[in-house]
């Protein structure tokens with residue numbers, strides 16, 4: 001179906017506006033206490049480790065990881081990585097000397113940044129714990145007293161290494177080993193900040209924990225490391241948000257997230273990624289899920305120049321469940337190469353993948369999925385559904401699903417659709433009085449609803465508005 | 478008093494002419510029935526009058542209260558009080574009937590009067606609830622995606638329910654009776670009559686069968702064939718048509 005000329009004109013008009021960036025793209029004028037020189041070498045690694053006063057084993061791990069990073073070639077699949085200039089990036093920027101537990105102690109300029117992003121407000125309203133990372137370091141961290149009393153740990157990953165060395169060493173790098181891929185190696189070499197969560201047995205964290213990641217400096221590399229351990233019978237929902245001002249030069253965000261969901265536990269990990277369009281976002285996310293436990297990745301990718309991210313779930317115990325639900329939005333100069341990986345390694349495990357993408361104004365979405373059922377994992381059930389919406393004719397969407405099923409008892413359902421905004425739907429809504437741009441944004445929001453409605457209400461509304469903004473070019477209602 | 482005038486209207490799609498000179502004038506309070514065989518151009522007439530971008534008007538005019546509207550996009554026509562109940566209402570995933578109709582109601586009100594009060598979600602819930610009662614609809618449908626998974630009958634009821642909420646000045650009802658069982662037909666007809674009495678709107682009632690005319694008495698009946706109105710009369714014409722079939726009228730042009 002052809003897109004009417006008027007729709008195209010409206011979309012062109014909208015795409016020239018940088019509404020979102022106006023809201024999130026402000027720069028904060030603040031001097032870091034330390035900024036590593038451009039480029040990457042052993043000296044920089046040593047300096048990071050020295051400044052953090054780390055144990056020897058971590059420095060050794062970092063050095064080994066750096067070697068692997070240098071050795072591994074850039075992946076030839078996925079998006080175009082050839083334009084990243086690794087020699088011009090700053091790999092470590094320390095914004096202040098110590099992490100704070102009260103907002104009033106955070107340097108004024110940095111606090112203002114998070115005020116503008118609505119973080120302290122969200123903390124008061126609906127979060128059980130809050131972290132805020134500025135450049136390479138967490139500058140703020142808090143957790144409700146009651147949860148601390150129950151033994152819940154929610155700290156910056158750096159703090160956790162110092163305070164809980166045993167449990168840290170037991171799990172760090174076990175889900176995503178240093179050797180996993182080039183960017184996991186890079187992260188392991190220069191990691192800084194990120195969240196560390198431990199939820200004790202049978203403990204439920206009823207409100208979400210959230211960390212917000214902000215890149216502020218130009219040519220910045222942000223490499224946080226997140227580790228979540230949900231002990232038997234526990235549950236937790238973690239949310240991450242992120243944004244950055246736009247620069248004409250590129251920045252790099254390469255995070256590693258490792259999650260361990262023990263027997264009967266449940267973890268939800270929600271991402272609202274809204275990097276500016278000069279950020280390369282190359283993230284490794286993986287969860288080990290044991291007997292009768294549940295993992296849900298809810299992954300929304302709105303920003304960045306290129307995102308390559310395929311949250312993975314290893315179903316390692318019987319009756320384990322995994323879900324990966326994602327929404328990707330790509331507009332001009334954006335490529336969202338996202339997907340999902342599920343490994344059924346045990347019997348009676350089940351999984352669900354729902355991937356939705358919206359492409360507009362030359363934006364490009366790719367879905368890359370892997371579903372594997374290992375021999376001996378009996379009676380597994382998997383459902384994969386990928387839906388792409390093309391808002392105009394210039395946009396692009398590709399699907400690369402891979403299935404490796406080694407078990408006859410496996411039930412696998414797969415469904416993929418690509419659709420355009422239909423003229424009939426537009427006419428229907430317009431015949432009731434909605435303007436064309438209102439109708440388009442309604443249809444796009446409707447398409448995304450299945451994913452959006454699973455977000456906490458505040459974020460669902462935010463994301464609805466974001467899509468509306470993108471479609472109508474209107475600021476606020 | 479509102480008047481919709483369709484003057485010597487010719488329209489085509491994909492280079493095929495479908496409407497071949499239609500003349501029609503509908504005033505507030507009047508009910509015009511248009512009857513015709515499948516493929517005679519009834520839906521096309523509705524779509525063209527409502528402003529479907531798929532059709533191109535090659536000749537003629539459409540006026541609402543003297544103002545030419547044939548170049549306006551569909552939403553501007555709706556803002557002026559025009560409404561179309563679709564023969565095959567389209568499904569829209571994830572857009573709830575309630576949300577979209579509230580936005581439509583507010584947008585129309587704003588277009589008609591800049592100072593119009595914004596209807597809040599809770600106020601609107603009452604409006605839509607009353608309209609759904611009028612059509613004897615399950616309230617749950619308001620929270621579901623527009624027409625998605627609705628039965629044929631539910632879709633038709635939902636169309637008239639939307640008419641009840643939006644209160645148009647002139648309503649085009651395209652085969653609102655098709656696919657309805659007799660009870661549903663009675664409910665829908667009753668609702669249309671009620672709205673007509675309440676709002677004094679003008680109605681263009683498109684139908685394939687004369688069955689619905691047993692419940693809604695038209696002031697005028699027109700027979701359309703091959704993109705032209707070939708005969709007009711009063712309600713007796715519909716009865717004649719029922720008796721003798723379309724062929725008779727097609728063979729002896731008015």
Ligand SMILES: Nc1ncnc2c1ncn2[C@@H]1O[C@H](COP(=O)(O)OP(=O)(O)O)[C@@H](O)[C@H]1O
Nearest residue numbers: 490491495513514515516517518519520521522
């Ligand atoms: N989009 C279209 N492209 C080509 N032909 C069309 C299109 N829409 C309608 N027509 C043709 O126009 C004629 C009238 O159709 P329609 O208005 O739907 O008739 P009715 O509603 O009276 O059954 C039919 O011959 C139909 O095939």
Ligand SMILES: [Mg+2]
Nearest residue numbers: 519520564652
């Ligand atoms: Mg028809």
